[in-house]
Amino acid sequence: AQSVTQLGSHVSVSEGALVLLRCNYSSSVPPYLFWYVQYPNQGLQLLLKYTSAATLVKGINGFEAEFKKSETSFHLTKPSAHMSDAAEYFCAVHGASNAGGTSYGKLTFGQGTILTVHP
Amino acid sequence: EPEVTQTPSHQVTQMGQEVILRCVPISNHLYFYWYRQILGQKVEFLVSFYNNEISEKSEIFDDQFSVERPDGSNFTLKIRSTKLEDSAMYFCASSEAVRLATDTQYFGPGTRLTVL
Numbered sequence: 001a002q003s004v005t006q007l008g009s010h011v012s013v014s015e016g017a018l019v020l021l022r023c024n025y026s027s028s029v030p031p032y033l034f035w036y037v038q039y040p041n042q043g044l045q046l047l048l049k050y051t052s053a054a055t056l057v058k059g060i061n062g063f064e065a066e067f068k069k070s071e072t073s074f075h076l077t078k079p080s081a082h083m084s085d086a087a088e089y090f091c092a093v094h095g096a097s098n099a100g101g102t103s104y105g106k107l108t109f110g111q112g113t114i115l116t117v118h119p
Numbered sequence: 120e121p122e123v124t125q126t127p128s129h130q131v132t133q134m135g136q137e138v139i140l141r142c143v144p145i146s147n148h149l150y151f152y153w154y155r156q157i158l159g160q161k162v163e164f165l166v167s168f169y170n171n172e173i174s175e176k177s178e179i180f181d182d183q184f185s186v187e188r189p190d191g192s193n194f195t196l197k198i199r200s201t202k203l204e205d206s207a208m209y210f211c212a213s214s215e216a217v218r219l220a221t222d223t224q225y226f227g228p229g230t231r232l233t234v235l
Contacts, residue, residue, distance in 0.1 A: 032221050042228050043210060043227045043229060044162075044210065045226070046223050046224075046225075049221065049223065051220075094220050105152060105167050105220075105222065107154075107162075107164060108164065109163070110161065111160070112161070
């Protein structure tokens with residue numbers, strides 16, 4: 001079965017600093033990976049997704065993530081944090097539960113990372 | 120921009136009561152989902168639904184839960200007899216069903232269910 005682990009439930013950065021949110025996955029089949037963001041009182045919004053086309057994926061709001069199979073990682077980065085980036089970020093994986101299995105869209109989420117941006 | 124909507128935003132109920140959570144998916148989407156997030160825990164998959172049938176469900180989705188698309192726009196989650204442990208934020212999502220594994224799922228803002 002697939003799983004994701006997000007290292008650090010809280011990350012705090014200064015405005016203008018690098019944002020790095022960590023996600024490691026476990027999957028017995030090639031994974032499809034997603035980063036979602038949740039602003040207060042809103043639903044989850046897709047930031048970016050890895051669908052095996054390119055290992056470096058660019059998303060909205062200046063975020064990007066790199067798929068590294070050797071490290072089973074899909075870390076989210078942004079070169080310069082803005083105050084508006086303060087939110088909760090979720091990494092998720094989709095894939096069949098085993099080779100040849102079928103999954104009808106089920107996403108498995110990490111526990112989330114709350115990003116705080118200080119002035 | 121089209122969005123998924125959910126009502127109510129907050130539902131308070133007594134243990135043992137039935138609740139129905141409502142969702143309006145994006146109009147041209149064909150796959151629908153329910154997820155939930157217990158406070159302080161991960162977002163968990165409950166069920167996926169396509170062509171008026173459940174496609175996949177988790178072990179959480181037992182006989183107390185049911186889903187329905189009663190008309191062309193609404194998608195509902197019913198909990199027949201609520202338990203304290205059903206207290207959570209419930210998210211509805213929808214996707215186009217072009218290629219399930221990589222389709223973007225669009226999420227609603229959630230319904231916070233509190234069972235007393």
